[in-house]
Amino acid sequence: MAEPDGVYALRYAYRTESVRGEHFYGHDPDCLAPWPIDYYIWAICRGDEVVLLDAGFTPDEARRRGSRPYLETPAGLVRRLGRSPAQVSAIVLSHLHYDHAGNLADFPDATVILQRCEYDFWRSPMGSRGAYAHLCNPADLTELADRQRRGLLRLVDGDWDLDGAVSGHHVGGHTPGTQVLRVAAERPVVLASDASHFYENIDADRPYGVVHELAGMYAAFDRIAALAGPDGVVVPGHDPAVRARHPATPHHDGLVHPISYL
Numbered sequence: 568m569a570e571p572d573g574v575y576a577l578r579y580a581y582r583t584e585s586v587r588g589e590h591f592y593g594h595d596p597d598c599l600a601p602w603p604i605d606y607y608i609w610a611i612c613r614g615d616e617v618v619l620l621d622a623g624f625t626p627d628e629a630r631r632r633g634s635r636p637y638l639e640t641p642a643g644l645v646r647r648l649g650r651s652p653a654q655v656s657a658i659v660l661s662h663l664h665y666d667h668a669g670n671l672a673d674f675p676d677a678t679v680i681l682q683r684c685e686y687d688f689w690r691s692p693m694g695s696r697g698a699y700a701h702l703c704n705p706a707d708l709t710e711l712a713d714r715q716r717r718g719l720l721r722l723v724d725g726d727w728d729l730d731g732a733v734s735g736h737h738v739g740g741h742t743p744g745t746q747v748l749r750v751a752a753e754r755p756v757v758l759a760s761d762a763s764h765f766y767e768n769i770d771a772d773r774p775y776g777v778v779h780e781l782a783g784m785y786a787a788f789d790r791i792a793a794l795a796g797p798d799g800v801v802v803p804g805h806d807p808a809v810r811a812r813h814p815a816t817p818h819h820d821g822l823v824h825p826i827s828y829l
C-alpha cells in the first residue's frame with residue numbers, strides 16, 4: 568500500500584564507530600565520546616510523482632569504506648513508499664560528497680539538479696587534492712557527466728524554484744555549492760542535508776568538522792532558520808535524533824520517517 572503524499576526521511580545506512588571529534592569544528596572537549604550517525608535520503612511524494620533529495624552511497628561503496636552497515640538501497644526505499652523508481656522525476660543533490668551522490672544509475676531517467684559551482688569544484692584539480700579526494704567518488708562524477716550528455720543534468724545558480732511548492736537554496740559553507748530544499752506545507756519543511764548535519768549544529772551554532780568556508784557555514788544556519796520561519800521544521804542530514812522526533816511508520820523496519828504529510 569502506498570504511503571500518503573508527504574515529505575519523508577529515509578534511512579539507508581548508519582555508522583556506530585564514530586566519535587564526536589570527527590563531527591564538530593575545532594577541538595571538542597568530548598572529542599572521544601561515541602557519536603553514531605545515520606545516513607538518509609529524503610523523498611517528497613505528491614500523487615504519482617516523487618522528488619528525491621540526495622541519493623546516498625551504494626552498497627559497494629559501503630563495503631569499500633567499511634563500518635557502514637547498509638539497510639536498504641534508495642530504490643528499495645522508494646518502493647517502500649509504494650512508488651516505483653521510474654516515478655522519481657527529479658533528484659536534487661545537496662552536494663557531491665560520496666554519501667549523497669551515488670545510486671543515480673538506479674534512477675536512469677530522473678533529472679538531476681545541482682548547483683553549478685558544486686559540479687565545477689569537484690571536477691577541478693582541487694576537488695581531488697589531499698583531504699578533498701576521499702569525500703567525492705569519481706564514479707559519481709562520471710555518472711553526472713553521462714546525465715549531462717543525455718540532457719538530464721540541470722545546473723542551477725543560487726536559489727531556484729521547482730514548482731512553487733518546492734524550492735532550492737544555495738547556502739554553501741560545507742561545500743562550495745551545498746544547497747537545501749524548502750517544501751511549502753502547513754509548517755514549512757527545510758531539508759537541510761549537510762548544511763546542518765545534526766540538530767546541535769544549527770541549534771547551538773556549532774559548525775560541523777568538514778568545512779569549505781566557515782563564515783558560509785554560519786550564514787547557512789541563518790538562512791535555514793529564515794527559510795523555516797518560526798513554525799517550520801528543520802531536518803538535519805545525519806542526526807539519529809530525527810528518528811525520535813519523527814517516528815517511523817509501521818511495516819518498514821524503522822526506515823521510513825514521515826516529516827510532514829502534504
Ligand SMILES: [Zn+2]
Pocket residue numbers: 664666667761804805
Ligand atoms: Zn553527508
